[in-house]
Amino acid sequence: MSKVTIYTDGACKGNPGPGGWGAWLIAGENSKELCGGELNTTNNRMELMAVIEALNALNRSCDVVVHTDSQYVQKGISEWLEGWKARGWRTASKAPVKNVDLWMALDEAQSRHTIEWRWVKGHAGHEGNERADALANRGVELLLQTASDARSDF
DSSP: OEEEEEEEEEEESSSSEEEEEEEEEEETTEEEEEEEEEEEEOHHHHHHHHHHHHHHTOSSOEEEEEEESOHHHHHIIIIIHHHHHHTTSBOTTSOBOTTHHHHHHHHHHHTTSEEEEEEOOTTSSOHHHHHHHHHHHHHHHHHHHHHHHHHHTO
16 A cells, blocks of 8 residues: 655635635655635635545545644544544534534545545644745635736636
8 A cells, every 4th residue: 555645734814704725745755735715715724625625635545644734624633623523423412513524425425435634733843844824825825816917807
């Protein structure tokens, strides 16, 4: 089984506001950068999208180490997800799970792989996290440039 290291991050200019996600995937000597964004979103949604998109980019089952600086993603996937599913996607206080569409997508994406989840401190000079952060910000920039270009076409 292929071994893949993934670094992910999300960014949002305003919360909610325009946001971006980024992922850096490394497998042996090969690496791939991914990024994208949405106009009206939240930081948590972008953190989730980064992981979902990275896992979905893998075309076969892999042994994966996912690095995230999001405690929301880390705790959600490691501590909360099974309880949410058991309660019909409700929290312990019976409230609907926020971002349930993305949590369901992440649950599906992770099911194809063997994953070790690692939390890293953000903005602390960690090379992989800094690169994912730059990709997430590039996702916002590309999104805003595309939106600006679309407006100027009229």
